[in-house]
Amino acid sequence: MDRYDPLKIESKWQKIWADTEAFKAGPVGDPRPKKFVAEMFPYPSGAGLHVGHVRNFTIVDVLARFYAQQGMNVLRPFGYDTFGLPAENYAIKTGISPQSATTTNIQNFRKQAQKLGYAIDWSREINTSDPEYYRWTQWCFLQLYKAGLAYQKESYQWWCPVDQTVLANEQVENGHCWRCGAEVEKKKMKQWFFKITDYADELLASLDEVEWPEKIKTMQKNWIGRSEGAEIDFRVQVAADEPAANPSDPSAPLITVFTTRPDTIFGATFLVLAPEHPLVAQLTTPGTRAKVDQYREAALKKSEIERQENKTKTGVFTGSYAINPATGEPIPIWVADYVLMGYGTGAIMAVPGHDERDFEFAEKFDLPIKQVIEKPEGSDDTDRYYHGEGELVNSGQFNGTRSEDAREQIVAWLNAQGVGRSKVTYRMRDWLISRQRYWGCPIPVAYDKNGQVHPIPEDQLPVLIPEVDDYQPDHTGRSALAKAKDWLKVTIDGEEMTRETDTLDGYACSSWYLWRYASPHDRSAAWDPEAVKYWSPLDVYVGGDHAVAHLLYIRFWCKFFADQGYLPFREPIKKLLYNGYINAPDGKKMSKSKGNVIDPLEVIDSGYGADTLRTYEMFIGPYDQDAAWDTKAIGGVYRFLNRCWTLCFNPAEPAQPLAADDPARLAARHQTIKKVTTDLHRNSFNTAVAALMEYVNQLYKTGAETDDLVALARLLKPFAPHLASEMLEQLETDDTWPTWEEQYLEAQLVEVVVQVNGKLRAKLQASPELLDQPDELRALALADPNVQRFLADRPVEKVIIPRGAKLVNLVV
RNA sequence: GGGCGAAUGGCGGAAUUGGUAGACGCGCUAGACUCAAAAUCUGGUUCCCGCGAGGGAGUGAGGGUUCGAUUCCCUCUUCGCCCACCA
Numbered sequence: 001m002d003r004y005d006p007l008k009i010e011s012k013w014q015k016i017w018a019d020t021e022a023f024k025a026g027p028v029g030d031p032r033p034k035k036f037v038a039e040m041f042p043y044p045s046g047a048g049l050h051v052g053h054v055r056n057f058t059i060v061d062v063l064a065r066f067y068a069q070q071g072m073n074v075l076r077p078f079g080y081d082t083f084g085l086p087a088e089n090y091a092i093k094t095g096i097s098p099q100s101a102t103t104t105n106i107q108n109f110r111k112q113a114q115k116l117g118y119a120i121d122w123s124r125e126i127n128t129s130d131p132e133y134y135r136w137t138q139w140c141f142l143q144l145y146k147a148g149l150a151y152q153k154e155s156y157q158w159w160c161p162v163d164q165t166v167l168a169n170e171q172v173e174n175g176h177c178w179r180c181g182a183e184v185e186k187k188k189m190k191q192w193f194f195k196i197t198d199y200a201d202e203l204l205a206s207l208d209e210v211e212w213p214e215k216i217k218t219m220q221k222n223w224i225g226r227s228e229g230a231e232i233d234f235r236v237q238v239a240a241d242e243p244a245a246n247p248s249d250p251s252a253p254l255i256t257v258f259t260t261r262p263d264t265i266f267g268a269t270f271l272v273l274a275p276e277h278p279l280v281a282q283l284t285t286p287g288t289r290a291k292v293d294q295y296r297e298a299a300l301k302k303s304e305i306e307r308q309e310n311k312t313k314t315g316v317f318t319g320s321y322a323i324n325p326a327t328g329e330p331i332p333i334w335v336a337d338y339v340l341m342g343y344g345t346g347a348i349m350a351v352p353g354h355d356e357r358d359f360e361f362a363e364k365f366d367l368p369i370k371q372v373i374e375k376p377e378g379s380d381d382t383d384r385y386y387h388g389e390g391e392l393v394n395s396g397q398f399n400g401t402r403s404e405d406a407r408e409q410i411v412a413w414l415n416a417q418g419v420g421r422s423k424v425t426y427r428m429r430d431w432l433i434s435r436q437r438y439w440g441c442p443i444p445v446a447y448d449k450n451g452q453v454h455p456i457p458e459d460q461l462p463v464l465i466p467e468v469d470d471y472q473p474d475h476t477g478r479s480a481l482a483k484a485k486d487w488l489k490v491t492i493d494g495e496e497m498t499r500e501t502d503t504l505d506g507y508a509c510s511s512w513y514l515w516r517y518a519s520p521h522d523r524s525a526a527w528d529p530e531a532v533k534y535w536s537p538l539d540v541y542v543g544g545d546h547a548v549a550h551l552l553y554i555r556f557w558c559k560f561f562a563d564q565g566y567l568p569f570r571e572p573i574k575k576l577l578y579n580g581y582i583n584a585p586d587g588k589k590m591s592k593s594k595g596n597v598i599d600p601l602e603v604i605d606s607g608y609g610a611d612t613l614r615t616y617e618m619f620i621g622p623y624d625q626d627a628a629w630d631t632k633a634i635g636g637v638y639r640f641l642n643r644c645w646t647l648c649f650n651p652a653e654p655a656q657p658l659a660a661d662d663p664a665r666l667a668a669r670h671q672t673i674k675k676v677t678t679d680l681h682r683n684s685f686n687t688a689v690a691a692l693m694e695y696v697n698q699l700y701k702t703g704a705e706t707d708d709l710v711a712l713a714r715l716l717k718p719f720a721p722h723l724a725s726e727m728l729e730q731l732e733t734d735d736t737w738p739t740w741e742e743q744y745l746e747a748q749l750v751e752v753v754v755q756v757n758g759k760l761r762a763k764l765q766a767s768p769e770l771l772d773q774p775d776e777l778r779a780l781a782l783a784d785p786n787v788q789r790f791l792a793d794r795p796v797e798k799v800i801i802p803r804g805a806k807l808v809n810l811v812v
Numbered sequence: 813g814g815g816c817g818a819a820u821g822g823c824g825g826a827a828u829u830g831g832u833a834g835a836c837g838c839g840c841u842a843g844a845c846u847c848a849a850a851a852u853c854u855g856g857u858u859c860c861c862g863c864g865a866g867g868g869a870g871u872g873a874g875g876g877u878u879c880g881a882u883u884c885c886c887u888c889u890u891c892g893c894c895c896a897c898c899a
Contacts, residue, residue, distance in 0.1 A: 343899080690836035798879060
């Protein structure tokens with residue numbers, strides 16, 4: 001071999017790795033320290049791997065190989081998240097079944113991943129649409145059902161008119177379907193939910209325990225959206241001219257509102273209900289009925305995007321009044337769409353004096369505005385609705401109290417009268433999990449002739465997805481499963497029933513897969529408790545998506561299954577690396593329609609090889625930042641690997657040869673080992689590659705000794721495993737991760753910089769010991785002609801020699 | 813509107829606890845090899861002044877703390893992401 005031929009080297013080593021099952025994880029109980037690393041498993045699209053996958057998978061691979069070379073027992077599995085709309089839409093269009101398209105796509109993905117030389121334990125591949133997998137997804141559902149955390153509720157749901165399916169909150173982006181971009185609507189349907197809100201507090205609190213990027217933690221905190229406040233009951237009068245209702249009269253309806261500002265209750269001059277609020281019909285008086293009905297209908301019909309975009313306030317008066325429990329005065333009850341049924345109680349007490357939205361509404365409809373908090377003097381707040389803190393006014397016995405203190409006092413006062421209580425409310429809603437789609441995991445329940453729900457017994461799992469001819473959902477809101485007439489019938493306890501035709505949100509399938517990796521072929525349980533106890537929680541998770549959805553759901557399931565005794569930990573992922581995107585060379589997102597997609601397989605096959613592609617994607621920039629593909633820069637990485645190859649297989653005479661034991665040579669080697677090792681520990685992949693490049697440049701000058709090449713090949717292996725393996729074979733050694741010794745880090749002379757008043761004036765060569773001898777260092781610095789020039793005979797007032805900084809600062 | 817983050821040469825980026833700003837790569841440039849080109853190798857490359865030694869300026873803008881600030885603090889500008897009538 002006389003030149004670097006990546007394609008030849010790579011196919012050679014890929015065959016060896018496959019034949020020897022080189023990356024099989026050690027057994028459960030293996031005494032070596034374990035490391036479990038994984039990427040967010042991909043949806044295997046027909047287009048195959050893209051450069052974003054390569055970045056994501058390579059980060060995991062570098063870490064897996066780094067840990068393995070350090071003698072750890074590494075689990076680095078791989079799987080496919082295969083349910084979802086693309087395969088189903090493809091089936092609707094082409095008639096090719098999702099099952100068959102998925103099989104083809106998986107084969108393609110596997111082949112491509114192998115071509116990248118990933119250190120994957122291929123014996124642990126999982127696929128969420130494999131019945132052997134989804135029977136356990138169904139088992140998970142049944143556990144949640146048994147515990148009362150999977151329930152049905154009829155409510156208004158996001159509905160995508162194009163995909164003909166319900167969407168979760170997380171799948172609606174600015175009022176549009178996340179998949180097809182169509183404007184979503186609201187539709188009243190009976191849906192399945194998981195009660196994630198039961199875990200809201202813990203999901204929030206235990207974010208402090210995980211080593212995740214602050215950005216992601218903040219997004220989850222905002223999503224959960226904990227608000228402390230109070231619920232307050234307002235007794236209704238049916239009409240203004242009736243005598244004020246007796247607050248203790250149990251026959252008068254109650255409107256319960258949620259507020260974070262109970263201190264402003266004396267300023268509550270009207271109530272507002274969401275259009276969907278169940279009491280609206282009852283409260284509407286005959287004179288207002290026509291207007292109220294018209295408003296409600298319009299609000300419900302309005303697409304969500306219209307309701308959000310139109311920020312001018314609209315609303316109608318119901319004709320009824322309620323008694324403000326603080327003032328005893330009747331206040332009008334309005335209906336307006338700026339109040340959301342899904343949050344709090346769907347009703348608010350409006351305090352226009354101190355809330356921007358209520359203020360706008362009051363202005364528009366000429367409702368009374370009452371000030372109950374005094375703006376402190378010197379406040380530069382110019383809003384006419386002061387929403388800060390201050391002293392209470394117009395608030396009866398609470399006048400003069402600070403608003404911060406009044407909150408608690410007023411709630412206690414209302415509570416004593418039985419009309420108010422402290423309340424914590426979350427912005428997060430329960431997780432809507434039913435999907436009116438064919439290509440998903442069937443929800444394992446059936447309905448008897450009275451419509452009662454019956455879970456499918458565990459011994460009848462899996463509920464298999466039936467084959468159908470036509471994948472089109474029908475327009476009644478039911479999935480194509482409804483077309484499998486025979487499949488629909490099921491007998492439970494001798495009674496004939498009808499199966500559920502909804503399938504589970506794909507996020508359910510990915511909410512437990514990390515534990516499946518521990519025992520992927522277990523036919524008796526979702527996961528083997530011993531195996532999970534050994535491998536989990538996951539040490540490092542790498543991905544660039546799903547900041548809220550998937551990463552919140554998997555935490556929820558983890559806590560649930562821990563409570564059920566199935567898991568011995570409450571957080572599934574210790575450390576999260578959230579990688580950035582790779583954009584097209586023009587800086588824009590890669591997309592087929594723009595024609596700017598870089599195909600990683602083409603990069604490999606063009607002659608660069610997988611090692612160059614892998615190393616380039618690690619070198620492209622900090623892993624957590626977006627980067628633009630640079631078609632020229634990848635050549636620089638290829639040249640670097642080519643130089644590594646040349647040093648090992650075809651070395652030239654060095655220009656400035658160094659002896660094998662020269663301190664400068666040892667220093668370069670040990671510095672490189674230290675730099676690459678510490679950089680990998682802090683996930684600074686780009687600078688680790690830079691350090692290797694620097695080392696190779698050095699070896700080109702000085703010539704490479706065997707020890708240099710061994711260190712180089714071992715350090716290079718996580719990035720460019722094929723080339724490194726070829727080098728290690730030539731060098732007749734293994735890939736044990738090298739260690740550095742502090743004593744070799746410094747060459748015989750170090751460079752010390754001299755500053756005068758903080759400005760660099762000279763550089764001196766000195767022995768390292770001199771750094772501990774301030775007087776001599778000072779003398780040496782003062783002797784430098786350029787330093788003398790700048791001192792200009794002035795006396796030196798202070799000499800600063802910082803520890804470990806190779807620097808002298810003379811202050812005059 | 814709220815929250816979070818970022819801004820460094822022609823470009824991507826580096827500088828781990830405040831201590832030599834610009835590592836490494838791209839690009840550009842000069843040279844070696846070659847009939848020539850490619851490939852490869854060697855040198856140069858923040859800007860300004862200077863033949864040079866060297867000097868001055870410089871990390872979005874302005875101020876502050878410090879012997880010393882890309883790093884810490886304050887004010888502002890621009891950009892990005894997330895949430896967005898959540899009471």
